[in-house]
Amino acid sequence: MSDYNKTALVLGAGGFIGSHMVKRLRSEGYWVRGVDLKWPEFSNTEANEFVQGDLRDVDFVRRVIQYKGEQGNFYNSVPYRCILPFDEIYQFAADMGGAGFVFTGENDADIMHNSVSINLNVLEEVRKFNETFDGEENGTECVRPVLKQPTKIFYSGSACMYPEHNQLDPDNPDCREESAYPANPDSEYGWEKLFSERLYLAYNRNHGIPVRIARYHNIFGPEGTWDGGREKAPAAICRKVARLPKVGGAIEVWGDGLQTRSFLFIDECIEATRRLMDSDFMGPVNIGSEEMVTIDQLVDTAARVAEKEVTKIHIDGPLGVRGRNSNNDVIRKELGWDYSQTLEEGIRYTYYWINEQVESSEPYVPFYHRV
Numbered sequence: 001m002s003d004y005n006k007t008a009l010v011l012g013a014g015g016f017i018g019s020h021m022v023k024r025l026r027s028e029g030y031w032v033r034g035v036d037l038k039w040p041e042f043s044n045t046e047a048n049e050f051v052q053g054d055l056r057d058v059d060f061v062r063r064v065i066q067y068k069g070e071q072g073n074f075y076n077s078v079p080y081r082c083i084l085p086f087d088e089i090y091q092f093a094a095d096m097g098g099a100g101f102v103f104t105g106e107n108d109a110d111i112m113h114n115s116v117s118i119n120l121n122v123l124e125e126v127r128k129f130n131e132t133f134d135g136e137e138n139g140t141e142c143v144r145p146v147l148k149q150p151t152k153i154f155y156s157g158s159a160c161m162y163p164e165h166n167q168l169d170p171d172n173p174d175c176r177e178e179s180a181y182p183a184n185p186d187s188e189y190g191w192e193k194l195f196s197e198r199l200y201l202a203y204n205r206n207h208g209i210p211v212r213i214a215r216y217h218n219i220f221g222p223e224g225t226w227d228g229g230r231e232k233a234p235a236a237i238c239r240k241v242a243r244l245p246k247v248g249g250a251i252e253v254w255g256d257g258l259q260t261r262s263f264l265f266i267d268e269c270i271e272a273t274r275r276l277m278d279s280d281f282m283g284p285v286n287i288g289s290e291e292m293v294t295i296d297q298l299v300d301t302a303a304r305v306a307e308k309e310v311t312k313i314h315i316d317g318p319l320g321v322r323g324r325n326s327n328n329d330v331i332r333k334e335l336g337w338d339y340s341q342t343l344e345e346g347i348r349y350t351y352y353w354i355n356e357q358v359e360s361s362e363p364y365v366p367f368y369h370r371v
Contacts, residue, residue, distance in 0.1 A: 004031040007067050007084075011055060011122065012092030013047055014038045016224035017156065017216075017269065021090055022047050024270050033086075035064050036093065042223040042357075055093050056114060061121040065089070065129055065151075085129060088277060089153045093118050096189065097230030103318035108188035119155070119196045123203045126151055130209065152210040154277050155200045157284060159217045159324060160190035170260040170294070170323035177215070177284060177330050186321050197284055204282070212276045217288025217326040221266030221346060222353035227361075233298060234263055234350060241302045242355040247309045254317030257296035262289045262325045264339060265346035272337045281334045288326025289339045301344050305351045 008025050012018035013034025025032050026046045034047035037054060053060045066083045095114035101107055130150045159175055164186035166174040185191050200211045220234040227239055240251040264287065272287045293301070296312060303310040331337050 005029040006087040007031045008033075008088045008090065009065060009067075009086040010034050010047065010090045010092070011064075011118075012036055012090075012094065012156075013045065013050065014040050014052075015092060016221075017219055017266065018090070018092040019043070019045065019223065020221075020266050020270050021092070021273070024274060028274075030088075033064065033067070040223075041225075055118040055121060058121045058125065061118075061125045062128075065122070065125050085151045087151065089122070089126065089151055090156075090273075090277075091119065091122055091153060092156045094156075097225075100318060101230045103187055103189075103320050105188075111189050112192045115192050116196060116199075119199055122153070123199065123209065126153060126209060127203060127207045130207075150209055152212065152277065153200070154212045154214070154273065155196065156273075157197045157213055157215045158190070158193040159215050159286065159288065159326065160187060160320075161185050161194035161197065161215065162190075162321075162324070164321055167321035167323050170258055173260065173292075173321070173323035173325050174327075175217075175286065175325060176327045177286060180284075201282075211282060212279075213283035213285070214273060214276060214287045215284055216264075216269065217286060217324070218261055218263045219266055219269045220263050221350055224266070224350075226354045226357055233261065233295065234302075234347060235354060237299055237302050238347065238351045238354040239358060241299070241306050241308060241310060242351065242358040244306075244308055244310060246307070249308065250311035250313050251299065252315050253295060253299060253312045254315060255295070255319045256314055257299070257312060258294050259319055259321075260292050260294050260323040260325065261298070262292045263298070263343055263346065264289045264326070265341050265349070268339050268341055272331065272335070275335045275337050276331075279335055285331050285334065286326045286328060287331065288328070289343065290326055290328055291339075291343050292323075292325040293343060298343075298347075301347050302351055305344065305348045306355070 008030045010018050010022050013022050014036030019040040022032050022034050023046050032047045034045050034050045051064055055061055067086050095111045162175050163184035165184055166179050183194055185194055197213055200213055203209045204211045220232055224235055225231045226235040299312055328338055
C-alpha cells in the first residue's frame with residue numbers, strides 16, 4: 001500500500017466507461033482491481049489486477065470486494081486478518097446497449113434481472129464487509145480492523161429513468177433532477193435504473209454506506225462498442241458514415257430524425273464522476289452535455305468530420321423518447337463542473353477511431369443512394 005494513495009474496485013472494468021475510469025484512477029496513483037465478464041476489447045487493461053467473473057454470483061462478489069494487499073491478490077489465500085476494504089468502488093457493470101437493444105422489448109427480462117442482481121449483490125456484500133466483528137468462524141481467525149471510513153460506492157445511473165411524459169416535446173424536454181417523479185420511464189431499462197438508484201439511496205439511509213449517484217446522458221467516445229447491435233447512436237452513425245464513399249452514399253436513420261438528444265464525451269464524463277466521488281454531494285445528479293441536437297444533426301456532424309456527402313433515409317425503428325437533454329444546474333452549483341467540449345470535437349475523436357476499426361475489419365459493401 002505504501003506506493004499507492006488509495007485503492008479502488010472498478011466493476012464493469014472491461015466495458016467502455018469502466019476501462020476509461022481505470023486509466024484515470026491509475027494516473028492518480030490508485031491501486032485498482034478491475035472486474036468484468038470480459039477483458040477490455042480495444043486495449044490492454046491498466047488495472048493492477050483484473051479479475052474475470054460474473055457479478056451475478058454472490059460468492060464471486062464477496063471475494064472481489066476484499067482487498068488483500070499488494071502481495072496477496074485475488075487468487076491467493078490470505079487470512080481474514082489481512083483483508084482490508086477498498087477506499088472506493090465504481091459500479092458500472094450492467095446489462096445494457098443502444099436503442100436497438102434496449103427499446104425493442106425483447107431483452108427486458110434479462111436487462112432487469114441481470115442488472116438488479118449485480119447491484120443487490122454488491123450492496124449487500126459491502127454492507128456485510130463494512131460491519132466490524134471479532135470472533136471465530138469455522139476455526140479461522142476473523143478479526144477485521146475497525147473501519148475509519150466505510151467504503152464509498154459510485155453508481156452509474158442513467159437519464160433513461162426520467163419520465164416519458166416530460167420528454168414528449170423534442171424542443172423542450174425536462175430532465176431536471178427533481179422532475180423524476182411521478183415516475184414513468186419509457187423502458188424497462190429505465191425502470192431498472194430508477195429502482196437501482198433508489199436501492200443505493202436505501203442502503204445509504206439504513207446501513208450508512210456512502211454512495212454517489214450519477215445520471216449519465218449518452219456517453220460516447222473512442223474504445224466503445226461500435227458494432228454488433230449494442231452500440232449507442234454516435235458510434236452507430238460514425239460506423240455507417242465511415243463505410244460510405246466520399247460522394248453518393250446514404251445511411252438509414254430510425255424515425256424522422258427530428259428526435260433530440262445530447263451527448264457527452266467520455267473524458268468529460270470521467271472528470272465529472274471523479275469530482276462527484278471526491279465531494280460530499282451524494283446526488284443523484286445529471287452528468288451530461290446541454291448541447292442538444294436532432295439525430296439528423298448528429299448525422300450531419302459525423303458527415304462534416306468525415307468530409308463526405310451523406311443522404312439520410314428515414315426508416316421505422318426503436319426510438320426511445322422524443323426529446324432528451326441534460327440539465328446541469330445542480331452539478332454546476334454543487335461541484336462547479338460543466339461540459340467544455342463541443343459535440344463536433346468529440347465526434348471528431350470518435351469518428352477517427354471508429355474509421356480505423358472499420359478499415360481494419362472485414363470488407364463491407366457500401367450503401368449507395370440512387371435517385
